[in-house]
Amino acid sequence: MAPAARRPATSAQRSTGGQRSSIPQLSWRAAQPAPIVLVSGPEEVCAERAIAGVRDYLRAEDPSLEVSDLRADDYPAGSLLALTSPSLFGEPRLLRITGVEKCSDAFLSEALSYLETPQEGATVILRHTGATQRGKKLLDAVRAGTGGGVEVACAAIKRDSDRFDFAAGEFRSAQRRIAPTALRTLVSAFADDLTELAAACQQLIADVPGDITEQIVERYYGGRVETSAFAVADTAIAGRYGEALLTLRHALASGADPVPLVAAIASKLRTMARVAGSREPAGALAARLGLKDWQVDRARRDLSGWNETSLGLAIQSAARADVEVKGGSRDPVFALERLVTVIATRAPFGS
Structure with missing residues (x-):
């Protein structure tokens, strides 16, 4: 079957890294070739997908x-032109260039010259993580339209709602259905590592025929779910003190890092604080706060039995634990247990 004709990219005016971009902006899920493809931003999982998509x-x-x-x-020196120049038989060429955020002077000079006269039949991918300002002159030239480029921005995926959207997109792209509860369970199980979350989604897509249910996710990743950071947070916030300590110890025994455990607990507490006291409909509040409807509903359920004083105490304890597990204490496990105790009992430690 003949390959599909290359579709023109959609043009967009977007502020990228503080600069107004005049070249087409493409989703990393729908990256397409161009003489120059700038893959920018820190999220490596998305960048790898974009680069693979252009190759495919x-x-x-x-x-x-x-x-x-x-x-x-x-x-x-000279490699850029050598690798993009037409071969004897005129095959198309794809050149993938990484480390542009650390580029040498020689590369910067030659790349700027290449933009003026890109080689016919060649696609050059420039990968810049945004970790430094190195190569900014090159990025500015690409974004100004020199070389006929497109940009694929791969912004960091940090918020719970972003991870949820990422995972939902994995199944949507594969034209597979996953139950909302199964998706929430899966995202919670891999809340600390987007690479692992992506791999888990692909494994379920490859292995499971038909719709993916919560029971299937539990069967595949139940052990991970049981000891996830959010399981610790959920039991503590619900006031189940004994269960919360057992879940925490199970998580630590399974190799969980104290830092993301505290981060997960603090994230849920912050969401509770943002939702507390609001009577807006879940959809409107979620849109205003950058959350999902289900996150607002969950936070409102979590707030049962809490008041302003106990929630403030828990947030202060989470801030203290965050400092301690990042080197401020010789015993990060004790810091975690104290935090769980404060949250689960909704009272000062030792009271």
């Missing part, structure tokens, strides 16, 4: 695609 698109158009790789921070 080009390979579908012509299986003889030549793929080469370069590092911009360890750059042999």
Whole structure:
């Protein structure tokens, strides 16, 4: 079957890193070739998907695609032009360049020159994580339209709602259905590692025929779910003191890191504080706070039995524990147990 014709990218005016971009902005899930493809931003999972998507698109158009790789921070002079120049048989070329945020002077100079006259039949991917301002002159030139480029922005995925959207997108892209409760359970189980969450989604997509239910997620990742950071937070916030300590100890015995455990607990407490006292409909409040409807509903349920004083005490305890598990204490496990005690009993420690 003949490959699909290359679709024109949609143009957009977007502020990228403080600069107004005049080139098409593409989703990392729908990256397409162009003479220059700038893959920007810190989220490596999304960047890898975007780069693989461009490769697959080009390979579908012509299986003889030549793929080469370069590092911009360890750059042999002349390599850019050599690897993009037409070969004897005129095969299309894809050059993937990483480390642009650490690029050498030689690479920067040659890349800026290349933008003026890109090679016909070549696609050059520039990967810049945004970790430094190095290479900004090159990025500015690409975003100004020099070289006929497009940009695929891969922003960091940090919020619970962003992780939920990411996982939902994995199943939607595969045209697979997953129950909302199953999706929430899966995201909670891998709240600390987007790479692992992506792998878990792909495993379920590959292994499970038909719809994916909460029971299936429990069967695959039940042990992970039971000891996840959010399981510790949920039992403590619900006031189940003994169960919360057992869940915490199980998590630590399974190798859980105290830092993300505290982060998960603090995240839920912050959401509770943001929702507390509001009588807005869940949808309106969620939109205003950048949350999902179900997160607002869950926070409102979690608030049962809490008041302003106990919630403030818990948030202060979470802040103290955060400092202690990051090196401020010799015993991070005790800091965690004290935090869980304060939350589960809704009273000062030792009272």
